[in-house]
Amino acid sequence: QTYFRSLELPSECKQKKSGSRDNFFDISQLACQPCNQNSSVQTHSADGLSCVCQPGYKLTQNFGGVAITCEKCPSSQPVTSADGWQCVSCNANNRSLTSNTCPSCTSVSDITVERLLDGQWIHGTPQRTCQTCAAGTVPSADGTRCVRCNQVISMLNVQNSCDCQAGQQSGGLCFPSDPNLPTGTDFTIRVEESDVTSAFFRDNLGAAYEMCKFDSTTGKYGNLTACQTLGNMCMLTYYKDISTVGSSGSAINRKACELYDLVKGSSSQDWPPNMPWLYYSENGKNVLDDTGITQDYYVSPSHANSKLKLIVAKYALNGTFLGLENVTGDTLQICSGNLKMLNAALQFGTTYSLSCQVSMDDLWDENKYPLIFYDLYLEFTDSSGARKLYAVPVLIENIDSTKHTATNQEEWKMTRRFFLIDNQALKTPPSTTTGTTPTVTPASTRAKYVRYASEMTLTVRLQNGQTGENTANKEGRIFPPYLRIKYLTAKEEDIGTGIEVDFSFSTVYTMPQEKFSQDVGIAMAVFGVMAAIWGLLRTWSWYKRTGRVGIDFLTLIKFVLYSMGAVGNAFFVVMMGAAFWFLLFFKNQGIALLVPQTREQENIYVIYISVAFALKVIDLIHMFIMHSTIDIFLIDWERPKGMTKKEEGVVEEPVSIWRTYFVANEWNEIQTFRKINTIFQIMMVVFLLHVVGFENYATRDAYSRLHFSDTNYRAPYSLVFRFALGATVYLLTGIVQWIWFTFFYERFISDPVREFVDLCSMANVSVYIMENYLYGYYIHGRSVHGKADTGLKDMFDNLKREENNMCGQRGLLPNTDQQTFRMALPRRMRQQYDKILLPLQAQAGQPQSRMDRGPSGQGASQFEKAVTAYETVNRLLSSFIDHALRDIDYIVKDKLLFENILDAEFEDTTLRGHFYNDSGHSFDGVLFYGNEVTLFIFDLLFFNIVDLIAQNFVLAGVLTYVMTQLIVMLRDFSGKKNLAKKTLVDERFLI
Amino acid sequence: QTYFRSLELPSECKQKKSGSRDNFFDISQLACQPCNQNSSVQTHSADGLSCVCQPGYKLTQNFGGVAITCEKCPSSQPVTSADGWQCVSCNANNRSLTSNTCPSCTSVSDITVERLLDGQWIHGTPQRTCQTCAAGTVPSADGTRCVRCNQVISMLNVQNSCDCQAGQQSGGLCFPSDPNLPTGTDFTIRVEESDVTSAFFRDNLGAAYEMCKFDSTTGKYGNLTACQTLGNMCMLTYYKDISTVGSSGSAINRKACELYDLVKGSSSQDWPPNMPWLYYSENGKNVLDDTGITQDYYVSPSHANSKLKLIVAKYALNGTFLGLENVTGDTLQICSGNLKMLNAALQFGTTYSLSCQVSMDDLWDENKYPLIFYDLYLEFTDSSGARKLYAVPVLIENIDSTKHTATNQEEWKMTRRFFLIDNQALKTPPSTTTGTTPTVTPASTRAKYVRYASEMTLTVRLQNGQTGENTANKEGRIFPPYLRIKYLTAKEEDIGTGIEVDFSFSTVYTMPQEKFSQDVGIAMAVFGVMAAIWGLLRTWSWYKRTGRVGIDFLTLIKFVLYSMGAVGNAFFVVMMGAAFWFLLFFKNQGIALLVPQTREQENIYVIYISVAFALKVIDLIHMFIMHSTIDIFLIDWERPKGMTKKEEGVVEEPVSIWRTYFVANEWNEIQTFRKINTIFQIMMVVFLLHVVGFENYATRDAYSRLHFSDTNYRAPYSLVFRFALGATVYLLTGIVQWIWFTFFYERFISDPVREFVDLCSMANVSVYIMENYLYGYYIHGRSVHGKADTGLKDMFDNLKREENNMCGQRGLLPNTDQQTFRMALPRRMRQQYDKILLPLQAQAGQPQSRMDRGPSGQGASQFEKAVTAYETVNRLLSSFIDHALRDIDYIVKDKLLFENILDAEFEDTTLRGHFYNDSGHSFDGVLFYGNEVTLFIFDLLFFNIVDLIAQNFVLAGVLTYVMTQLIVMLRDFSGKKNLAKKTLVDERFLI
Structure with missing residues (x-):
């Protein structure tokens, strides 16, 4: 058994021939198969998955694949019928000999007919014929019957035929003549420094305006869907109306918004009737400082109010309402990922950020990224328990790239509607379009530019945290969150270059930190002053x-x-x-x-x-x-x-x-x-x-x-x-x-510190430490046995005696154990000490180690002086400790409580030094310990x-x-x- | 300005009334609005987004929302026309007075007609009437015209009307009578220990079988799509045919596969013509050991052949071919995630595993999880550069939960087709179905059970790595990969309980490790033996x-x-x-x-x-x-x-x-x-x-x-x-x-080691270390100055003299620097040493530290003995080093090279000890150093x-x-x- 075969694709089979037969793609074998009959009789179907009869042949069997047989039509009825199972003649017998088809009907108001409504042949025999539609009717989309041209007629009171006069037509509809109808450059959108004509604008801007326009006297028009379309088109120009660009700004690219304003009228009302609400009348600061959201939010994740309940109203480009949708993680985020993770973006208090790269070519995929317009709302429950919708303002950086990236909120122009990826508006009409009245010609299949929301940031601001105000109604409350969007543009020329574009979505929570900064500042100041003291x-x-x-x-x-x-x-x-x-x-x-x-x-x-x-x-x-x-x-x-x-x-x-x-x-x-x-x-x-x-x-x-x-x-x-x-x-x-x-x-x-003191006692060595000129520490290490420089046996006996309390205590004062002291010395003592140590200090200038010192007699004599000084100091200090000096003496005492707390000595020690009893390890002040x-x-x-x-x-x-x-x-x-x-x-x- | 309003949903507006008016949902205000006219004239549309005229009223204006006006039809023509803009009378004037509608036509072969094909009223005046379809035609799906009943007629040679006899009908088609047509329990699928009747089986199993059956004499049927449907149904029973359950297995639930086998015939051919290939004829081991994939795979990610190019052929439940698709990360993985990450599943050599949990309720969502059947292929390029499709076998654990979870591949039954989530097959028909011939009654809208592929594992086995075989053609080659699937079932009763179900997808690469294990084993053995030596x-x-x-x-x-x-x-x-x-x-x-x-x-x-x-x-x-x-x-x-x-x-x-x-x-x-x-x-x-x-x-x-x-x-x-x-x-x-x-x-x-030796010299102390009974180390620390127990001045002089080379060298032998030695001692020396140290060992039984020892005379006298012993040993050892002992002596020598390498002493030291010169720190053998x-x-x-x-x-x-x-x-x-x-x-x- 072999478990593989050559790879063939449906598209390849269409090109293939087996002898005189065309091929179709066999879905069970995943391979090309020849049709049942040769290529003059049968050919592959449009999708390549089965065979169909050639024109002029009729089906006699149709089970798909090879189980299809065709039969040639007789010369009297040489054309295949619409259902494929019969042969028909043409009305005037004017069939095309080469293709075995009947010519299409001459008039645009004609339909092609084979059978009557009840299935009988129209003239008793199989024949295809043309019929003209009656007055007030036009051919249906498939051209097989006539239907009423109701909309066109109802639009114009005076008109009863299905015709429309030139200049009154827009987007396939017929309107009363209107000087405001857009023309020529009105159909452009400014993208990357150039004005691109949009086929969609050309086909729909006029119609949308006319349909949306509401005449209060006649009560006509005011079509809600058309108004949404008009709003969408205004949004697509990034709201280029007078209020954003100023009256001096170029009039070009702003027709959509002008028409929107025209319909809306002079009313500065937000949330206008019939129309989509596009921009706020108040400035950004006022919008963002509104306190209308009267719900308390909770940070604890288990609480019901710990989610930002965002809702979007979705509209298609043509204005169709696509429903209200609860925003979940994947609604507004282009980046894909685990839904649980994406949902974290709306968890209250969770700072969120996710970015990714997407192949630029994918942006043109309209199935993957359909153009949808969003109006963002926040759902909240007010104090009475009623569910409310709060309109979430949007800040589009592209509207004004200077003011909108700065922090001055008063200059921000908040808007409402946004899209994620626009891959439809910038399809251009063929360049042959001439004249001021556009005719419906097909648009390019691919948009020249794609605009995409590269950076989206949802900012949530807490009301709490300001200084000096009553916080009673601010806990848990937020100001209106706002969504900041930055759109970038991808060019058609770059398709296939493998460029990847960045997308990111973030949620940021902020609050004024003034109160905390102030508190910290005060604490800093208080502690700082105490520290300075x-x-x-x-x-x-x-x-x-x-x-x-x-x-x-x-x-x-x-x-x-x-x-x-x-x-x-x-x-x-x-x-x-x-x-x-x-x-x-x-x-x-x-x-x-x-x-x-x-x-x-x-x-x-x-x-x-x-x-x-x-x-x-x-x-x-x-x-x-x-x-x-x-x-x-x-x-x-x-x-x-x-x-x-x-x-x-x-x-x-x-x-x-x-x-x-x-x-x-x-x-x-x-x-x-x-x-x-x-x-x-x-x-x-x-x-x-x-x-x-x-x-x-x-x-x-x-x-x-x-x-x-x-x-x-x-x-x-x-x-x-x-x-x-x-x-x-x-x-x-x-x-x-x-x-x-x-x-x-x-x-x-x-x-280790106590062990060191212990060692000093056993070694009969005291340690005398001067930290400052007149201040230091003393470890009393005088052996209680009088001598320590002895053999093993004597050392053992000494230790033994001490264990058995057969000798004195180790303390400096008789019958005490206090061996360690802080010293505050009289100045004279220090002067003596310094005087003797002059030679030592001279020696200090010399290097110490044997290798460095070198074998010079100089070093040796220096050292001898040092040794003499050393012995003298030894005598001086031991005499001092033994109270044997005439002028210089000391007393042992306890430190006062305050002296201990402040680590200072209050009393004068000019004449007599003070030895202060300590905790047993005060000398560790000069150690890491x-x-x-x-x-x-x-x-x-x-x-x-x-x-x-x-x-x-x-x-x-x-x-x-x-x-x-x-x-x-x-x-x-x-x-x-x-x-x-x-x-x-x-x-x-x-x- | 207030930026919020009450939340109203389209569905709520439908229930709402404003006075006498019905409400619709205003898409610009996201709020309910009353219709233009009161509820007897207008009501909301089905979607609730606009208003429509009540029956018996015609439109006079229709711009959506409030811009709709209706007018009552005159009593002569009291019924609204199909397009809504006109009023018509009923044919026999038998209109229903209550609902202002015409009765539907009495015969099933009637169509409802208002206008002729050319748009004229059928009888000159607006009227609705019924017409009977002519012979050989039936009403079209929308019931507005008659079309040819071609399939039914062509199926039966003898029949020319559109009627079908009872017993020859299945799934809306008409067949010659056949004893194999399924009945009653043939429509069940075994799920969770119970047999569930499937509405889809009931409606389609017979038809699929009949359409698929290929009669080679007449050349009829053999519909490819129908065969796929039949295959799908066999798959849905988890391939319950005789070959899997054995002939003794219950005949129930296996009709679909029996019919599939019947059509396929006795041929054991894999990849049967016209039919989907469902199972392999060979056992699992033979299938998986096939070496037909003649492409070299590369691990290096930059190489073109470092991806597993999987391709799926996709089929809908009704057999429609949905195309070939290259498998990317998200094709077969239910778990969502970043596409780049998901794609890693097919990166050759990357062990992959991703699991997630999905809300069980979502499984019933047919838009999110459509039921698609997959045939999995691996695309590879053979040596001639031709692209090939290799059929990837699938191992479904549920087919045989014992054998398929064991490792004996010979008992595995490899299959081809699989689905990810089946939320359609287990919709049950209403329980009123009686008799053996099912009639077409609507199925339940929700499947009773959903089956889902909870665990999927793609295993890729390298051919390389076996012992004792030629590896020439195995490098880079793989055996057929296989996909192991475990299906689990979710019950309709559990909807809404918030259960989450697990999904996981893994890719595993394996190869026989025998060769490596053997190599490691050999190395282990060789090194092990050397180690033992x-x-x-x-x-x-x-x-x-x-x-x-x-x-x-x-x-x-x-x-x-x-x-x-x-x-x-x-x-x-x-x-x-x-x-x-x-x-x-x-x-x-x-x-x-x-x-x-x-x-x-x-x-x-x-x-x-x-x-x-x-x-x-x-x-x-x-x-x-x-x-x-x-x-x-x-x-x-x-x-x-x-x-x-x-x-x-x-x-x-x-x-x-x-x-x-x-x-x-x-x-x-x-x-x-x-x-x-x-x-x-x-x-x-x-x-x-x-x-x-x-x-x-x-x-x-x-x-x-x-x-x-x-x-x-x-x-x-x-x-x-x-x-x-x-x-x-x-x-x-x-x-x-x-x-x-x-x-x-x-x-x-x-x-530190050298410093220690240095210290010994300065302290005039030697260190004598016995590691074993007769072996040890000696550090010669005899001061070159004869004495060290002296004052600061003398110590300094000593150091000075040594610096200036004014004294001997420190070595044990005259004029050498060698201070450290290994010792191999004569036994007599050790015996002497031990004899003296007996008191010391007795002392050893006593605790050492002062605190523990206690003040008893006993310890003291013990210690005195020890001190004596200590002094004796000191004399003994110093005499030994000084060659002063009569019988015991030693010589200093270098170690032989081999002795050094093997760290042993070859020569006999019974009579005379050996001191071996060493590197200067051999004694660190008893230290961490x-x-x-x-x-x-x-x-x-x-x-x-x-x-x-x-x-x-x-x-x-x-x-x-x-x-x-x-x-x-x-x-x-x-x-x-x-x-x-x-x-x-x-x-x-x-x-």
Whole structure:
């Protein structure tokens, strides 16, 4: 068996011959088959699917296909009858010998007749004859009988024949003579800078005007359909009447609208009787600010009033009313798609946008895209429950491409009627048309241009949201929605070039954002002022801590820097609050009070967030510089071990430096330790937003869906919502991490800061940190055992003793455990310290690492000075701590509540330093550990800024990771350099 | 101005009255308007859009709407004429007084007449009359004239009148009497367990059969259209003929197919003449294994032969041929959507699937879903360039729901014709039908059941891919594609319940995977055996290193474990190679050689990958346990400082333990250090796959697109492709990281392992690591300065001296730099070591940390023993290194090339240990650092396994992060415990 055969098409069979026989297309075999008889007897039918008898032959059998037989007509009756089964003679026997047909009748008022009404042959024998129609009748469309010419006659009172005088005829009808009848250039439409004569206008404009014209005295005409046609033609010129182009505008192309105005009369009434309502008498602003739609709309998708119930009245080009239709997704959208998705365009509160490309050639397909005129209405239910139709205004950009693309609504000319694709009006009549009275000649079969509604935007404006007005009657109410249309033109010449044209349909919801902007502005101002005050406080505190004596430039700079950090926080808090409020409120509202910001309205929010981020960047750099320049010193409490007898004599064994190395190493390691694991944070946030799908809450619709199925419409994202979600999830995840860290991890698993303090105690090393000139932190690490530089056995015994409480407590004051302090130092102490460290600072100019330093004696001698200075400082500081200095002393005390809250010191420390008891880890203020909030807000803002730019949380996560790692590396690097410089510990031990 | 009015519908206006006037719907106002005259004169038209005269009134003006006036007919001519503009009398003046109409004519062969053909009144005056049709004619459809009853007459040779005898009539035609004419239950179709009588069958089955029957002697009948109708009816019973249901099957419901078989005759010919071809004579397997499609298909989308050119021949229910149509996306798919997307269903190589839900009520809409029968063909071009039509077989599941859902193709009955939605055949005739000869009574307007093609799957099978055959003529060739259809039924009772029904259309490409499976199997076997051999080698090496004397159970276990690791690697390499080859080959092929695995065929790959992962898990655990149980000892080379004179007398000052602490601390820190930063790795991989979009290469189509636009069809993912992409991107990113780390970071920035060795040297501490009983690593950390436990100044001097090459080199052998070694130890050394460490092992049973240990003397005395042991071991090991032991010695040598390659030691070390020079970091074999490959492959497989399960690379990234962190934490924890236990360094110093 073979399961294939050659492909043959019906059109190919028509050309084919099998010997002397014509072929038809066999629908069962999908192949050409020869007819039953040869081609002089039979040929293929017009569609090629069967055979028919040649003229002069009659059927004797007709079962289609090959089951057809024909028989030659006798010479007495040589012509085939109309039904094909009989042969007839011609009336005057004047048949055409070549084609075996009778000649057509000579007069246009003749009909061709074979049989009488009752089926008998007209003259008793099969014969074809011509009969003239009686008075008042004309041949019917198929020319087989005569019918009354009623319309023509009734139009003219005086006329009783079916003839019409020249000049009174238009579109096949006969009218009283009228000076307004259009001529010549009145039939043109302006397209792409040229005037194109429309065959339809030529054939119908006059007739439509005449039929539509209503004579109130005689009560005649006023045909509703004709008026619709006239309106359609006016619309096709894009409403080119005097009111749109002005009286000075070219009179050409505006005849249709002039005639429309003429019929309508001087009345400025909208919704004129008998006529279609084409344009609004009021200006755009007044039309669009009407508050006639007295229905409350709801955003919640389950509510009955959460749909925009649009209705279109449809009219054919010839004015036929095609019915009222509820608008669904596919009614006005050229783009095809899943109906459920397309319907989202009318879901209240869902910002919608769909675009697609359509092959330009298809635009000429009149079956696919019939020319239909639409009047758009909004159905609503008023307070009494009655169903109302509200006329939806249309703004056609092409009417006035300057004013209609600008925002001044007062200059907008709102109209009513529109089409989607016009592929009929621009068919041109043959160029042979001459004279002022057009005669009916066939139009071109293809329009010269096609005009199509490329961009359609339905804008819905909420009444709510303005400042200073009563909102009582505005909640859920909308102003009239309007449809903005931009028509483009496709040229016939471009057919076949494969061009694709764009179509898009959008639904946009807007509302005045004044009220919210005002609220946000107020919040910004309040928080901003508070932040500036906080900045002032911080500066004052810094001023005191640095022991300045006058307000200099640096103080002002510091004020700006501190304020910036605080204002950045304030901005962030306000923006996050506002964004989150918007999200929560919009998604959960019932009655429509709020719609998301449009892209333009969002800009201000994006700018605020960017400013907050920029401020945090400066804040971070500020912090960074401060932390990388602190003074730090490790005080070794170990006493020399005394003199050791060696071969070379009795020498003093130096105190081993390894404990100091150990402490410095650990300090280096905890520098960038954070309470919140940023990587876990990023992973978790990306997981929640992107994998779990919280991201999908950020769509501009009322749905809160974690996942979209393929059939759900996915509305575009709102940037404000994305920020709200991104920031909230980031913040909440951070808070959860912080709680976990603070209340569980730190207590039960590992607390690096406390472990460091513990290590100091065991190593017999104190840490002395100067953050500012007169302010710093002190970790008291003096071993309770007096010495730590010992062997395994002794270390174990020491630990053992401490466990068993067989030795003193670790605190600075006897019988306390307080090991960490904030220090406010007397100026003299600092001066001493600085004086000794001069050589160290000289040394600082030299590079540190072995490779760089080079084997010069210079470096070595410098270093020796440094070591001397180091030992001197060690002595100075340990004496200071031991109260052993004569002039310089300190007291230990608690900070006042206010001092704690404001992070400042009120009391004077010129003469005597203050050591303030702290929480056990105040020194983490110079580590990442104690600045979690600043770092966290920076990360959060960075994450969200990236997302606002790229709208991709995964990318934001990746970049935030890179950014945090860079910051850690930089901080580690600079912190290590500073530590090596200040403590003289070689960088090789800081690993 | 108000822009709204009440909503009124045309249907409402019909019911409305304004005073005495009826209302019509004004299309310009979209509102009800009263007619011009009161309701006795005018009423609304049928469509409600204008007014018409009541019977007995004639028009005097008709411009539509209100511009219509009627006038009462005079009593002499009281009836309105047919055209409405005149009044006529009735023939016998027998008009109906109530309705002002003439009675209809009494005989069925009468016509109603007013005017003659030429428009004159038939009797000179306006009158309506009846005329009887002449012999051989019958009234035309509109009853206004008589036409020839040609078909009826020609059917019966003997008959010349237009009458037909009872029993010879069917479907309005007249036939010779025939015993096969269907009766009663022959008109039923079986639907949902019940037999439903079809009005269409009743009206047409007999006629179709008679018209189709071809009498070769008389050459009569054989009407092509009628044969198509008969075929359609057979199809509507789902081909219920004897061959499908068997001769024992119920004879009911199968009359249509029986009649079809009767006409077709005994010939088993497919593609029978005149008739539609309904079913294949051969079984499914033979049909589907035909190789008649001699065209090469291409996968590359730009190639001309990359489309499946399907053609349908369409037939209406009544047999009318509706033309040949090229199948595009929307031809056979009920689901609507963007045409570009729908067209993807016919893109060669694109696995396609689209499903949607349609409101069940719509199925009854005959305009939306007309009943069309399709014969499906594939157009192809043979080698000579001729266009051919290949008949595409259809597998209808409903024909035999058991055999047709099974996979045995030999039992499949392939058919040809199908419909999409049948909403016409199951309209039932009124229940009053009685007797065996049905009379023409109107059918129900709505079908009782609708049957619809719920699931359609087009399967395309490549010829390529079988083993052991010549592939020369198979590349690019396909077997006949086939369409599988599953029909479901919707019931009329369910209309209005809001049920939605499912539709889906899929295109599936398959090919035998035997060849590939075989190749993969062979590769698996080869690599597997090699892996097992490697496992054997590793076991042998381990056997030697542990110094075993016989093959015990543990040895076997070890063999299994080592083999598992190696086999896991082998599996991974083979699977990754195969998957990547598939991806690359499929996406880049021109002529079609390969299609992706189907979901079923993919399973084997998923299983292989899972097995590889499982093996790597075991491998990892194995490594984990080995690393967490190594013996490690820190040898302190520092000599005691001699006796110090103190107040309490001369005491020996112990060597400070802090250098040991420092070294142990650093060892603890480098345990989990890796060459590849896993977090960066994950971030980068997710970024590349998900953000950049490499993920999109994994679709089952020939496109390689980083981003899909909304209008592109997104084919489902292939798991094999996802694995190929995931693994490749992961691997490449890893390799790039490794190169960066090895050639840049390690050299120029930081090399933690080398820094650790450096630290050992500076601290004067050696590290002695025993991985196995007799095998381990040694880091020689003896200070070149003799001592390291000194002050800042001395340390600086030491560093300085070393810089200036003023001291010896650090190597174990004089004048070498080699500090790190592999050790193969003599057994006696190990026995010594173990003997000393017995107390330590006893101590090991005790908890370590201060909190746990409690203040008991017991722990302390235990610890003292341990310290003693510790010091003894320190002496033992330092003596050993110094060649100071009498019986136990070692030599330093290079490893042989083979020893290096196989990672084993060939020589005997019973008497003398061997220290092998190494690369400088062989000891990282017990750290993560030296096991990067194992860890990396584990991470990679974990990442991809998660993705295979969830098909989400972001989720895979997050979980891989969590997994790697858990592993690191676990390793850190256990490594720290082990370190503390083995070196006696308190965990507080391991921070």
